[in-house]
Amino acid sequence: MNQQISGGFSDAPRQxxxxxxxxxxxxxxxxxxxxxxxxxxPAPLSPAAGAAILTLADxxxxxxxxxxxxxxxxxxWITFHTAAPITSATEASFAIGTWQDLQPLDQFAIGTPxxxxxxxxLIVTLDEVPAPNATLSGPGINGSVExxxxxxxxxxxxxxxxxxxxxxxxxxxxxxxxKVEFL
Amino acid sequence: xxxxxxxxxxxxxxxxxxxxxxxxxKAVAIPGYQVPFASREMPMPYGWGTGGVQVTAAxxxxxxxxxxxxxxxxxxxxxxxxxxxxxxxxxxxxxEETEAATIIQTRHRIPETPLQEGQIMVFQVPIPxxxxxxxxxxxxxxxxxxxxxxxxxxxxxYEDIARHGExxxxxxxxxxxxxxxxxxxxxxxxxxxxxxNDSPALMLFGAGREQRIYALxxxxxxxxxxxxxxxxxxSKADHACDICGATxxxxxxxxxxxxxxxxxxxxxTAFCRSRxxxxx
Numbered sequence: 110m111n112q113q114i115s116g117g118f119s120d121a122p123r124q125x126x127x128x129x130x131x132x133x134x135x136x137x138x139x140x141x142x143x144x145x146x147x148x149x150x151p152a153p154l155s156p157a158a159g160a161a162i163l164t165l166a167d168x169x170x171x172x173x174x175x176x177x178x179x180x181x182x183x184x185x186w187i188t189f190h191t192a193a194p195i196t197s198a199t200e201a202s203f204a205i206g207t208w209q210d211l212q213p214l215d216q217f218a219i220g221t222p223x224x225x226x227x228x229x230x231l232i233v234t235l236d237e238v239p240a241p242n243a244t245l246s247g248p249g250i251n252g253s254v255e256x257x258x259x260x261x262x263x264x265x266x267x268x269x270x271x272x273x274x275x276x277x278x279x280x281x282x283x284x285x286x287x288k289v290e291f292l
Numbered sequence: 293x294x295x296x297x298x299x300x301x302x303x304x305x306x307x308x309x310x311x312x313x314x315x316x317x318k319a320v321a322i323p324g325y326q327v328p329f330a331s332r333e334m335p336m337p338y339g340w341g342t343g344g345v346q347v348t349a350a351x352x353x354x355x356x357x358x359x360x361x362x363x364x365x366x367x368x369x370x371x372x373x374x375x376x377x378x379x380x381x382x383x384x385x386x387x388e389e390t391e392a393a394t395i396i397q398t399r400h401r402i403p404e405t406p407l408q409e410g411q412i413m414v415f416q417v418p419i420p421x422x423x424x425x426x427x428x429x430x431x432x433x434x435x436x437x438x439x440x441x442x443x444x445x446x447x448x449x450y451e452d453i454a455r456h457g458e459x460x461x462x463x464x465x466x467x468x469x470x471x472x473x474x475x476x477x478x479x480x481x482x483x484x485x486x487x488x489n490d491s492p493a494l495m496l497f498g499a500g501r502e503q504r505i506y507a508l509x510x511x512x513x514x515x516x517x518x519x520x521x522x523x524x525x526x527s528k529a530d531h532a533c534d535i536c537g538a539t540x541x542x543x544x545x546x547x548x549x550x551x552x553x554x555x556x557x558x559x560x561t562a563f564c565r566s567r568x569x570x571x572x
Binding site for chain 2: 121137169230250267285286
């Protein structure tokens with residue numbers, strides 16, 4: 110029980126501000142990993158993914174837990190700290206899981222032509238920072254950069270899915286605007 | 293009890309900041325698209341930068357150094373009160389030097405000193421919709437953005453040329469972002485438009501009354517709309533600054549008496565002062 114209550118931000122306004130800047134920086138500069146700290150969620154949710162959830166999720170954001178993350182410990186922790194409703198993939202604003210567990214991607218909202226922002230953000234969990242497997246270019250990238258991309262996404266810019274890759278302590282953003290060429 | 297104890301860090305409550313932060317991330321992911329957000333009433337009137345203040349409040353960390361400018365000046369009422377607001381509610385360091393700032397909130401200018409990686413520009417926006425004066429219906433402008441149907445804007449610029457011999461729009465000059473969305477860069481002089489393109493800094497735009505947030509990530513392609521035979525020109529007053537002598541900065545015209553006397557001075561006060569100090 111204690112584990113479900115502990116592990117949140119101890120100073121939410123300042124810690125969430127610092128975590129948000131890391132997430133904003135990650136989304137603005139695809140290919141660059143950022144440190145995020147402050148959360149100690151129950152396994153298998155990583156501290157970095159936990160901090161992103163504490164910073165962004167609340168009762169207005171339906172949240173989907175995919176695969177092994179959909180366990181009572183993680184559900185209770187997220188519900189206690191954020192009050193985010195745990196929902197199916199189709200209704201989710203945020204979804205968390207491994208790349209395999211999040212498949213198929215076409216179950217997530219990609220927005221509408223009038224409101225492309227009404228799309229899901231996927232928090233893709235990774236054990237560690239993988240070796241680069243793709244060349245990224247587009248907004249936020251000075252020229253091009255070699256980085257890791259977990260796989261292809263449905264591409265219909267301005268519609269699409271935005272990814273936050275999360276290891277234990279670091280995150281990287283892959284907004285829908287990033288062009289990916291696999292090596 | 294100090295102001296810092298009386299208010300939450302950076303004034304806004306956490307739920308509001310989360311809502312603004314989610315809008316900011318979508319804005320960054322879709323450069324140039326206006327994300328609706330639930331703008332809050334702020335302790336200042338609409339038109340004084342409530343949108344910019346909310347974006348700044350959602351981005352500020354205790355480690356930031358904040359600069360606030362109003363038409364280039366650090367010492368006007370609007371800039372001073374917003375800077376003091378965040379000193380009191382977030383206890384952040386403040387500066388007037390562009391190089392020293394991590395977040396720069398601005399009304400209608402981009403500093404002359406080139407921006408750097410890691411800096412965030414926050415623009416105060418009165419009317420975020422570039423098509424609004426051409427098409428008053430939100431349902432229609434939204435559809436025009438969805439279809440990338442921007443012919444009306446080109447017609448407007450053409451009519452400028454037909455009437456005045458040149459594109460007469462001098463500020464809030466429309467831009468196209470990454471070849472997709474037409475965006476209002478806020479009422480910055482068109483002299484500043486080239487600074488939007490391929491900037492190393494992140495640019496965030498907040499419109500409080502109109503409840504929209506939009507963004508330009510770093511290194512984003514931003515083109516000012518024009519015609520092949522009437523290319524875009526980033527114009528300024530054809531003078532040097534009467535105080536520091538700069539020829540490459542944007543100038544304000546200042547009336548000095550009722551005999552027709554006038555001088556031109558840098559609109560960017562921090563830039564002008566650093567040049568005076570270098571010369572002294």
